[in-house]
């Protein structure tokens with residue numbers, strides 16, 4: 365965790381930052397609070413990070429809020445997280461819209477109540493023309509499930525085997541139209557991919573910090589951007605002219 369206040373912005377800002385917001389439970393446990401208090405503190409932190417993304421000129425922010433595996437958590441935690449999603453839309457939608465944030469959902473909505481599905485769809489529809497920041501919320505999302513879903517759609521659309529290439533698959537993912545993440549951040553010190561953007565993150569740079577999500581603020585995002593600027597992204601290539609085979 366850095367306490368330094370950086371004022372100089374890096375020259376190279378990633379277009380798309382994705383975050384695994386981890387450590388809410390441990391943040392709460394260390395304070396002898398229930399796990400849901402950690403998730404609520406995590407939500408309070410969203411505002412700081414979204415504002416910082418606007419300030420730094422990040423165009424796409426993807427947040428891993430609820431995975432396909434999170435349904436296996438205790439019922440009260442799952443219910444609490446669903447209530448949090450509901451409350452966040454009620455409370456924050458107008459302001460996000462005023463700030464020209466476009467909301468998008470990654471994942472399957474089917475397991476949400478009809479009412480919550482409507483709220484999510486309304487938020488997407490309301491903000492569809494905004495272009496200051498695209499905010500992707502991964503909810504009931506799993507990277508493997510996303511690829512299965514893409515294959516289902518490709519087959520249902522009648523594509524033949526010879527039509528299939530990486531571009532076609534990308535266009536059938538939940539992130540269609542969105543550039544691949546340049547930088548993936550994971551809080552709470554875990555070095556795991558956890559089924560997050562496994563296709564899109566093929567060449568992403570990773571930044572792992574021990575900081576728990578509720579305490580990950582502007583300064584640490586900036587530290588991640590400074591670290592990102594120092595990375596030499598080669599995408600599997602080496603410098604110099606390519607040979608024509």
Ligand code: FPP
Pocket residue numbers: 385386387388389390391403406407410427428429430434448449452501552
């Ligand atoms: C991981 O911490 C966090 C989650 C599974 C939930 C994250 C969700 C939020 C912050 C709510 C976001 C809501 C919206 C609408 C974007 P953990 O519970 O796995 O923490 P632990 O590993 O310390 O137990």
